Amino acid sequence: EIVMTQSPATLSVSPGERATLSCRASQSVSTSLAWYQQKPGQAPRLLIYNTSTRATGIPARFSGSGSGTEFTLTISSLQSEDFVVYFCQQYYDWPLTFGGGTKVEI
Amino acid sequence: QVQLVESGGGVVQPGRSLRLSCAASGFTFSGYAMHWVRQAPGKGLEWVAVISYDGSYIFYADSVKGRFTISRDNSKNTLYLQMNSLRPEDTALYSCARVGYSGSGASGWFDRWGRGTLVTVSS
Numbered sequence: 620e621i622v623m624t625q626s627p628a629t630l631s632v633s634p635g636e637r638a639t640l641s642c643r644a645s646q647s648v649s650t651s652l653a654w655y656q657q658k659p660g661q662a663p664r665l666l667i668y669n670t671s672t673r674a675t676g677i678p679a680r681f682s683g684s685g686s687g688t689e690f691t692l693t694i695s696s697l698q699s700e701d702f703v704v705y706f707c708q709q710y711y712d713w714p715l716t717f718g719g720g721t722k723v724e725i
Numbered sequence: 726q727v728q729l730v731e732s733g734g735g736v737v738q739p740g741r742s743l744r745l746s747c748a749a750s751g752f753t754f755s756g757y758a759m760h761w762v763r764q765a766p767g768k769g770l771e772w773v774a775v776i777s778y779d780g781s782y783i784f785y786a787d788s789v790k791g792r793f794t795i796s797r798d799n800s801k802n803t804l805y806l807q808m809n810s811l812r813p814e815d816t817a818l819y820s821c822a823r824v825g826y827s828g829s830g831a832s833g834w835f836d837r838w839g840r841g842t843l844v845t846v847s848s
Binding site: 664665716 | 760771772825833
């Protein structure tokens with residue numbers, strides 16, 4: 620299976636600063652990659668799909684890039700509600716797999 | 726609006742069975758592939774199973790293959806997960822999720838998730 624590795628596990632950033640989250644695939648997933656945000660006690664929320672397409676209603680401060688095995692989620696200016704956990708997911712091949720998550724903390 | 730509501734979770738002994746349901750509303754359920762995804766307490770997300778829009782394509786994670794069965798009833802707008810021979814490592818919050826596009830594909834991103842139902846396997 621394709622193993623997804625996210626780094627760092629925890630990212631400490633100040634409000635208003637830029638956050639860069641990484642996701643690496645053990646083999647190429649082309650651009651078949653999505654990012655999710657998960658707040659405590661809530662279901663994941665889709666942010667980005669096809670590597671760089673923002674989902675409906677997602678603010679422009681969220682952007683995705685990459686291809687092959689290296690992907691990045693960038694949050695341009697962190698708001699208070701952004702300090703939660705983020706997961707990446709590949710859907711290039713079965714089984715679908717997720718990264719272990721990055722917690723963005725103040 | 727789109728809603729996915731899971732039910733059927735609970736505490737069960739190892740080796741026993743449980744059937745989860747996911748009631749869908751606010752969209753044309755029969756047009757979308759549906760998935761089950763689980764999250765063990767304090768852990769990350771694990772994909773469990775998929776069923777295509779018409780039930781013709783089904784695929785499982787190796788960890789549940791032969792024990793779990795995914796199915797759907799498009800007349801009732803409901804997704805199911807029959808879980809047999811449960812193990813302690815199956816303890817998790819089980820969520821149903823909709824693939825992000827309608828049509829014949831089964832793989833993809835998830836644009837809608839339910840809040841999940843908790844399954845605890847313990848003696």
